[in-house]
Amino acid sequence: MTSAxxxxxxxxxxxxxxxxxxxxxxxxxxxxxxxxxxIMLTAFKSPxxxxxxxxxxxxxxxxxxxxNLFTTRSRQTPEFIRSLGPPQGMCDSIARSRNMVVAxxxxxxxxxxxxxxxxxxxxxLAVALGTLSAYGFSRFRVPLKDDLLFFILSTRMMPPIAVxxxxxxxxxxxxxxxxxxxxxxxxxxxxxxxAVWLLKGxxxxxxxxxxEAAMIDGYTRFQAFVKVVLPQATTGIAAxxxxxxxxxxxxxxxxxxLTSGNAQTAPPFIPIIIGEGGQDWPAVAAGTTLFxxxxxxxxxxxxxxxxxxxxxxxxxx
Amino acid sequence: xxxxxxSSRITYRAVMVRPGxxxxxxxxSDRTLAWLFITPTIVLLLAINIFPLLWTIYLSFTNYxxxxxxxxxxxxxxxxxxxxxxxxxxxxxxxxxxxxxxxTVVIETVLGFGLAYLIDKxxxxxxxxxxxxxxxxxxxxxxxxxxxxxxYQPQIGLFNYVVAFFTGRAxxxxxxxxxxxxxxxxxxxxxxxxxxxxxxLICLAGLRSIPDYIYEAAEVDRASKWRQFWSITLPxxxxxxxxxxxxxxxxxxxxxxxxxxxxxxxxxxTTEVASITLKRAAFESWRTGYSSAFAIILFxxxxxxxxxxxxxxxxxxxx
Numbered sequence: 001m002t003s004a005x006x007x008x009x010x011x012x013x014x015x016x017x018x019x020x021x022x023x024x025x026x027x028x029x030x031x032x033x034x035x036x037x038x039i040m041l042t043a044f045k046s047p048x049x050x051x052x053x054x055x056x057x058x059x060x061x062x063x064x065x066x067x068n069l070f071t072t073r074s075r076q077t078p079e080f081i082r083s084l085g086p087p088q089g090m091c092d093s094i095a096r097s098r099n100m101v102v103a104x105x106x107x108x109x110x111x112x113x114x115x116x117x118x119x120x121x122x123x124x125l126a127v128a129l130g131t132l133s134a135y136g137f138s139r140f141r142v143p144l145k146d147d148l149l150f151f152i153l154s155t156r157m158m159p160p161i162a163v164x165x166x167x168x169x170x171x172x173x174x175x176x177x178x179x180x181x182x183x184x185x186x187x188x189x190x191x192x193x194x195a196v197w198l199l200k201g202x203x204x205x206x207x208x209x210x211x212e213a214a215m216i217d218g219y220t221r222f223q224a225f226v227k228v229v230l231p232q233a234t235t236g237i238a239a240x241x242x243x244x245x246x247x248x249x250x251x252x253x254x255x256x257x258l259t260s261g262n263a264q265t266a267p268p269f270i271p272i273i274i275g276e277g278g279q280d281w282p283a284v285a286a287g288t289t290l291f292x293x294x295x296x297x298x299x300x301x302x303x304x305x306x307x308x309x310x311x312x313x314x315x316x317x
Numbered sequence: 318x319x320x321x322x323x324s325s326r327i328t329y330r331a332v333m334v335r336p337g338x339x340x341x342x343x344x345x346s347d348r349t350l351a352w353l354f355i356t357p358t359i360v361l362l363l364a365i366n367i368f369p370l371l372w373t374i375y376l377s378f379t380n381y382x383x384x385x386x387x388x389x390x391x392x393x394x395x396x397x398x399x400x401x402x403x404x405x406x407x408x409x410x411x412x413x414x415x416x417x418x419x420x421t422v423v424i425e426t427v428l429g430f431g432l433a434y435l436i437d438k439x440x441x442x443x444x445x446x447x448x449x450x451x452x453x454x455x456x457x458x459x460x461x462x463x464x465x466x467x468x469y470q471p472q473i474g475l476f477n478y479v480v481a482f483f484t485g486r487a488x489x490x491x492x493x494x495x496x497x498x499x500x501x502x503x504x505x506x507x508x509x510x511x512x513x514x515x516x517x518l519i520c521l522a523g524l525r526s527i528p529d530y531i532y533e534a535a536e537v538d539r540a541s542k543w544r545q546f547w548s549i550t551l552p553x554x555x556x557x558x559x560x561x562x563x564x565x566x567x568x569x570x571x572x573x574x575x576x577x578x579x580x581x582x583x584x585x586x587t588t589e590v591a592s593i594t595l596k597r598a599a600f601e602s603w604r605t606g607y608s609s610a611f612a613i614i615l616f617x618x619x620x621x622x623x624x625x626x627x628x629x630x631x632x633x634x635x636x
Binding site: 022026029055129132133136155158162166185186188192246257268284285306 | 453
């Protein structure tokens with residue numbers, strides 16, 4: 001868009017301005033990336049390399065962190081280890097070099113699976129409920145509409161710990177404590193307020209005439225909603241889904257207070273990975289790196305929707 | 318698309334919906350449909366947000382303890398509220414919280430708006446770099462906070478190494494998480510690292526919403542770039558900046574995960590924000606009634622402040 005839009009040239013920044021702005025942003029981005037890169041590097045370090053000083057940028061890659069993440073080990077005497085015969089796979093041989101044997105799998109995989117089920121389950125539910133309500137609020141005359149909308153928003157202002165005790169007591173009574181369903185419902189309720197607000201912004205932008213035309217063609221209101229409004233709102237729904245997913249995937253306070261084993265997600269689990277003599281940093285880094293992968297992939301794939309999500313939903317009213 | 322195929326599409330759709338169901342849905346008035354659409358959300362929020370909140374209010378007037386359920390519950394009236402509001406430790410925690418909120422919001426707003434302003438210049442590859450900058454806010458504060466404790470280690474941490482490299486001090490001479498003056502800043506740094514992108518995103522949306530013709534008019538009037546920034550860019554982006562401040566303010570008032578993993582409130586109580594005090598009272602000493610009262614005080618505070626702020630925001634918006 002250079003020659004065709006000469007009328008706009010007065011507002012196009014000059015090449016020097018652009019280069020200057022660009023280099024500042026790149027500098028910030030690089031500084032921002034250092035901790036992230038360091039997590040990934042540490043995941044592939046041996047425990048000795050991870051805690052060496054000065055910090056090592058070049059090192060011999062090791063998969064010990066990943067082995068320690070996925071297994072539990074027990075210390076044994078060298079005689080006992082020798083009596084066992086050949087090691088069972090790579091992790092076992094790494095463990096044996098440190099006078100240990102692999103005792104079994106760790107809890108990381110079940111915790112990660114819980115994260116997947118709870119995050120995606122609550123995102124789907126929150127977006128579904130949010131879309132319906134947003135359409136309702138956008139198109140119909142609802143008594144006390146503004147009060148209801150503010151009520152929905154205000155549920156996000158509560159510190160999670162403030163409601164954690166009654167939720168804990170309530171879940172204990174109805175048998176939802178430490179269950180995935182309980183966590184899905186809880187995260188849905190936290191996310192649905194955001195979903196309603198974001199999606200109402202998007203649906204407000206879709207002209208009513210589209211549905212009216214469809215209804216003149218013989219569609220019912222419900223059919224018009226499904227066949228006309230939903231396809232138009234796809235971008236908004238995608239943006240909302242990202243925000244809900246980010247929250248549910250990363251949530252810590254409720255997870256650490258309300259789950260203990262069965263339904264525990266990865267965020268409370270990763271910090272408590274302890275090795276011999278303190279925190280096992282390569283294992284923690286490996287767990288962190290794997291935990292980041294889904295959300296980073298999701299973000300990069302849907303980054304255009306992300307910007308629109310903020311633009312249209314939260315602000316343009 | 319010609320008329321024939323359009324009409325056949327409608328017939329096809331009519332066949333897809335079972336006749337009985339179609340009549341039932343058609344029979345629904347808009348009013349009924351509106352309630353059908355809205356009720357599930359309201360019911361869920363009533364069950365999992367409002368009901369617990371009311372329960373918290375009830376508990377805050379009693380001596381109930383979640384770990385001693387068989388002790389008879391006694392109605393205490395406003396005793397807890399009185400003892401909390403006169404407790405110097407609570408006021409200290411509120412002050413710590415206020416410091417965090419102010420510093421993080423100020424730093425994030427200045428950096429976030431600055432970045433958005435630069436990105437809006439549309440340099441080459443701005444899309445890619447924006448995505449990279451956004452990454453920290455996608456991560457779990459707990460997991461990230463936990464990893465930053467590694468970066469902050471005085472003997473082995475990367476952060477101390479880099480600071481030592483540039484300042485010439487010995488890396489082991491300062492403990493970001495163990496020093497009473499440094500540990501609050503350790504948390505502010507991580508929070509700013511994580512959430513500046515969020516402010517940037519909202520500010521960017523604000524900058525992109527300013528129509529070009531306003532700048533063109535300003536150019537015609539020969540307004541300087543400096544003047545354009547103060548008279549057009551900043552005022553027009555202000556509602557967005559204020560919105561970002563509102564969101565970050567509410568979130569950081571509730572700050573829990575990062576503090577819990579970085580310092581746990583220590584050393585001493587220098588980083589003990591309100592959520593940490595609340596968690597200790599509720600889940601470590603199990604003073605359920607007391608912590609419920611504190612939770613209600615916190616909620617009323619956020620709610621009140623947010624309300625005043627939203628009024629100011631609306632005033633700015635309608636200008």
